[in-house]
Amino acid sequence: MSYLTRRDGRYSYRRRFPADVADVVGRVEYRKALGTADRGEALKLAHLVSVEFDRICNEALAARSDPALPTPETTSAQTAVDVLNNLNAVVRGFTINITERMQSSGWQSELKWRRANLEALANGAVLPGLDIHPVTALAMRKALDETLAGNPPRLDSTPLEGTEKTVPTAASDHAGTVTEAVFQAVLDEYCEDVSKGRADKVISLSKKVLTWPSTQDRQIQSLMQFCAEKLAGGGKASSVHSDAYCLLSVLKRIPGWAGMALPKAGSVAKAIRSGAGMGQDQRLPIPLAQLLAVHAKIKAATPVHYPAAVLLARYALRPSELLQEDLRALSHRVDVLGKSELVFKAALSGGKNAASRRDLPVHAEDEPLFRAVLTGLGLPAGASSTEHDKRVRQRVRSLSRVFRNALGEAPGMSLYSQRHTCADLLRAVHATTDEVGGILGHTPVGSKATSIYGGSQPLDRPRELLAKVRELIPDA
Structure with a gap:
C-alpha cells in the first residue's frame, strides 16, 4: 500500500x-x-x-x-570535528554519484529534486530519513551546481600519509587508523573469492564511499552518509541494504575490525534494516491479461525482443539464464527409459545461477523461438569470460528497457516479474510446491544427493505443466 x-x-x-x-x-x-x-x-x-x-x-x-523519558533522538549528533573531517569524502562520493546518474534517463528531474532537498537541509529543515549537517548540505549543493556547470570539484582522496607501495599486513599504530594499502590488500583477497560481478560492485562502492587513511568510526559515518544519500535519491531499501553490507563484509576482514557493525538507532539505520530479506511484494507477478498485452506491444514495436520475452514467461527463466547461453544449451536428452526429447539446459554456463542448473522440456513450437534467442548471443569462438559477461549484461539491459517501456507505470513489476507470474500459473494448473521449485530451479529440501537436477528421470510431469502454462500464454 x-x-x-x-x-x-x-x-x-x-x-x-x-x-x-x-x-x-x-x-x-x-x-x-x-x-x-x-x-x-x-x-x-x-x-x-x-x-x-x-x-x-x-x-x-x-x-x-514511560512519560518521564525524554523524546528519543533518531541519530547521534555529529561533532563539528566529525563534520569537517568527513566533508571532502562526503562531497567526493556525492559528486561521483550524481555524475553516474547523469548517464541515465530522467536525471534532470532527479537532480532538481535532490537539489531542493539539499537547499532545505542547508536552511535547517529536518527531512525524514536524512541526518545531514547544514554545512555538509551546503557543500553538496555547491558540488551539484558546479558539476551541472561542467566544472566538478576536484577533491583529492589520496591518503595524507606517505605513499608506500608495499602492502602492509597490519593496521597503522595511530589510534586504529588503517591505510589505503592495508585495505587494498584485503580487497584484492576478497575479490579472488567472489564472482566478477560482485568484485566489480565492491570495488566501485569502495571508490565512491570510503576514504583513507581512516578509523572504523569514520568509515561507518561515511557508509551511513552514503546510505542516507541513496535513500534520499529514491533508492530502494533492499538495494541500500545490499550495498551497505557488501562493503561491510570487506571492511570486517581488516585486522582488528572484525567486530565492525552498522548503528541500530536512527531512521537511516532502520531503513537499511528494512531492506533485509525478500518481501512477497518485492517483485510482484504481472496479471496475465496485462502480461499478454505487454507481449503484444513488444511484438509490434520491437519484434526482435519478442522471443526472449515470451520464453521467459512460459518457462519461468531468469533473464540471465536464457540470455547467457548459445545453441549448446539446446540439445536432446535421453532419460532412464530411453526416451529422447529436446530440452533447454538452464544455467548451463554457470555463474551466479550455477546451483539452478536443470533441464526444461521444450515445446515443439517453441524451438524456433529458442534458436532465435540463443543465436543472438553472437560471441566469436574463444571469447573471454569478461567479454561474455559484458555481452550478457548488455542483452539483459536491452530487453529490460524494452519490457519496461511496454509495461508502462507499474510499481514493483519488472522483466523478472514474469518468473513470478509463471510460478502462479503453475500453481493454477495444480503443480505442487516441489514441482514449481523443480521448474524454477530452486534447490529442493533435503539431501542434495537426491536432487532432481542433473538426473535422468523422465520429464513427463514438467512437460505437462509447462504445456498447460503455454496454453495460457499463447503467441501474441
Whole structure:
C-alpha cells in the first residue's frame, strides 16, 4: 500500500495512526503534502515520509510506556570535528554519484529534486530519513551546481600519509587508523573469492564511499552518509541494504575490525534494516491479461525482443539464464527409459545461477523461438569470460528497457516479474510446491544427493505443466 492520495493534481501522503499512537499525538491521521504531480516522484517521497511516520509512532509508544523519558533522538549528533573531517569524502562520493546518474534517463528531474532537498537541509529543515549537517548540505549543493556547470570539484582522496607501495599486513599504530594499502590488500583477497560481478560492485562502492587513511568510526559515518544519500535519491531499501553490507563484509576482514557493525538507532539505520530479506511484494507477478498485452506491444514495436520475452514467461527463466547461453544449451536428452526429447539446459554456463542448473522440456513450437534467442548471443569462438559477461549484461539491459517501456507505470513489476507470474500459473494448473521449485530451479529440501537436477528421470510431469502454462500464454 502506497498511502498516496491525489487532489487537484497533486499527491499527498495520508496514513491513519494506530489507536494507541493516536491517543498520544492527539490526532488520528498523518498527512503530508508531497508537492508534486508526478506519481513516480511521489512514490519516492512517500518512502521517506513513511520513515518519519514510523519515527513518530515509535516515539509516541515510548512516551506512553514511560512519560518521564525524554523524546528519543533518531541519530547521534555529529561533532563539528566529525563534520569537517568527513566533508571532502562526503562531497567526493556525492559528486561521483550524481555524475553516474547523469548517464541515465530522467536525471534532470532527479537532480532538481535532490537539489531542493539539499537547499532545505542547508536552511535547517529536518527531512525524514536524512541526518545531514547544514554545512555538509551546503557543500553538496555547491558540488551539484558546479558539476551541472561542467566544472566538478576536484577533491583529492589520496591518503595524507606517505605513499608506500608495499602492502602492509597490519593496521597503522595511530589510534586504529588503517591505510589505503592495508585495505587494498584485503580487497584484492576478497575479490579472488567472489564472482566478477560482485568484485566489480565492491570495488566501485569502495571508490565512491570510503576514504583513507581512516578509523572504523569514520568509515561507518561515511557508509551511513552514503546510505542516507541513496535513500534520499529514491533508492530502494533492499538495494541500500545490499550495498551497505557488501562493503561491510570487506571492511570486517581488516585486522582488528572484525567486530565492525552498522548503528541500530536512527531512521537511516532502520531503513537499511528494512531492506533485509525478500518481501512477497518485492517483485510482484504481472496479471496475465496485462502480461499478454505487454507481449503484444513488444511484438509490434520491437519484434526482435519478442522471443526472449515470451520464453521467459512460459518457462519461468531468469533473464540471465536464457540470455547467457548459445545453441549448446539446446540439445536432446535421453532419460532412464530411453526416451529422447529436446530440452533447454538452464544455467548451463554457470555463474551466479550455477546451483539452478536443470533441464526444461521444450515445446515443439517453441524451438524456433529458442534458436532465435540463443543465436543472438553472437560471441566469436574463444571469447573471454569478461567479454561474455559484458555481452550478457548488455542483452539483459536491452530487453529490460524494452519490457519496461511496454509495461508502462507499474510499481514493483519488472522483466523478472514474469518468473513470478509463471510460478502462479503453475500453481493454477495444480503443480505442487516441489514441482514449481523443480521448474524454477530452486534447490529442493533435503539431501542434495537426491536432487532432481542433473538426473535422468523422465520429464513427463514438467512437460505437462509447462504445456498447460503455454496454453495460457499463447503467441501474441
